[in-house]
Amino acid sequence: MKPDRDQPNSEPVIREHTFDGIREYDQRLPNWWLYTLYGSIALWFVLWFISVTVPVLPSDRVRVDAAMARVAAAKLAGSIDVTNDAKFWEMSRNPVFVDAGRQTFNSLCVACHLESLRGKSENPAAVGPDLTDTAWLHGGTPKEVYATASKGVLAKGMPAWEPVLGQRKTAEVVAYVLSHHQPGEPITVQPSN
């Protein structure tokens, strides 16, 4: 005799199967639980419909692509043409770049090149060479100075700074160094001593 499960006051239904002597009740789930499940399924269809079928809301792919495009645009806007000497000279006359470069220089580069930038010329015990004179060890054009600062001279202890600082900050430091120089000044390159 099976009780009528639609009658609220009947005894619980017992399933007919028996496993290892165990029988189980067939209790009805709470309606609020079932409605939550059905509601979730319905919500999935709604979301799928408005974001995939009729893209009222942009799909994930569109949103990710848009976000990546924004990142690329921001990178492009902040990037500097590090092969353009004229651009570096222009930056070296711009107080915003030079001040930013001075701050980075004074926290990192001073340890070897000293605050005056004069390195060994000021104090023979200093590690780094003079950056204010016109004699250069690894090339004195702006793009060569940038290359030295960004890639370093590992054999002599000059670290590669671009991986640490990023392109913009490294370029600012180069602009600060160049602010101690004049465009077109005579450059002598002394190969490593």
Place this chain on the structure above:
Amino acid sequence: MSASPEPTSSLRRARGPGRHAPTRDSVTTINTDGSRLFLYPADIRGRFTLARRLVAVLLIGIYLLLPWIPVRGYPAVFLDVAARRFHFFGFTLASQDAWLLFFGVSGLGFALFFVTALLGRIWCGWACPHTVFLDHVFRRIERWIEGDATARRTRAAAPLTTGKALRVVGKHGLYLLAALGITHLFLAYFVSIPALWLYMREEPAAHGGAFVFVFLAAGILYFNFAWFREQLCIVICPYGRLQSALSDDQTLSIGYDARRGEPRARVGTPDAGACVDCQRCVQVCPTGIDIRHGLQMECIGCAACIDACDEVMMRLKRPTGLIRYDSLAGLGGGRTRWLRSRTILYGVLLTIGAAVATFAFSTVKPAGFLVYRMTGAAYFVDGSTVRNQFLVRLVNKRTEKVAFTVVTETLPPGAHTTGFAHPVTLDSLAESVAPLVVSLDRRDYRGPFKFTVRVTDAGRTLVLAREVEFMGPDARLLEEEDHEKGIRR
């Protein structure tokens, strides 16, 4: 307030029309057609009811006051998600200390295991915020507006009148106000009281996220406390579902002494047990069970049935404690063994966890300090010196600006340090990386050695030190080279 017990002669009247008595086979509050049976628990009074109310008032007081009490310039508990600083009673953690959460969470887990094995669902009945707010705020509002259980059940079945509508609107209005109060308080833990007050005065769009959160959370709380109630404990709460794995026959629970109570019968029946089958314990139960069926999953340990039964027993001049806090072993006539392998194991785990957590929290320093070698060669040798280059990374985890001084110590004579000529001033949460170059006159070089880099703040309240290795070639190689070049050492 009416103190008289409700009609006790018939369970059908006590539980509403057409309802069977609670059984162990089904959840009372879920009808066989899946619909909800809404409970109207009767009023209770007694020592546990009073004690629980006092505990609840104390807990609500603590919840309310914590964001207001300043400790070292910050609220006692302030989870500042926006700034990623977490303040606990003057102790500040930054986001990089998130690994401590492991010890916090697992420590709470072990503590809960231990307490559950010993005392059963003491948490559920006395300290769980769901029970605290439901029993001592929302049910009080309901009782105040709609009267006792009989009045509430009668009115719920009655046709809508102006009086009924007013009461329903009043009750749910107060529910909504209470839910909004709780969610505002909850938000204050994350944004602090002054910011919350600012949010409340500015227009909603200015802090859209917080605004939506508060009203959404208030809606969920309102639904939970107005309608969902015991369903949360029975169906959703995972702690409730873990009980059977954590407790055993020696665990304290609320139980009915069947040896004393059975056979139940009306007062005056010869050879009857102490239980007079008055149904008071069933009427007061907030989850709708009959405790006389034994320990059940739905029981949240609120002790309402103890007070209800004790009141009846006292009136009948019989000893109280027919329903009482006891272990299953104790109810069966045995003795409760408090000290047993389970409580010892959980206790040992708790102690180990607490010790490790204490150690972990003691390692949290108000600054981050690292010394690492610069990229490139490990050391540089030139005509006059052997040189090592390091980068020192400092993070200020304090809430105010700090000037750090970095010094080297235990360097041999002839060594020379550049970098960190001036203190490094860092704003709260700021970090800096700067080089530290150590040069040693090659005539003084005797091979690799270790030295110490130490960082202190201006007030010297913080001293952190790291041992760093100065690397270089075998000293004899330099000696030979100098000898060949004819340099006098």
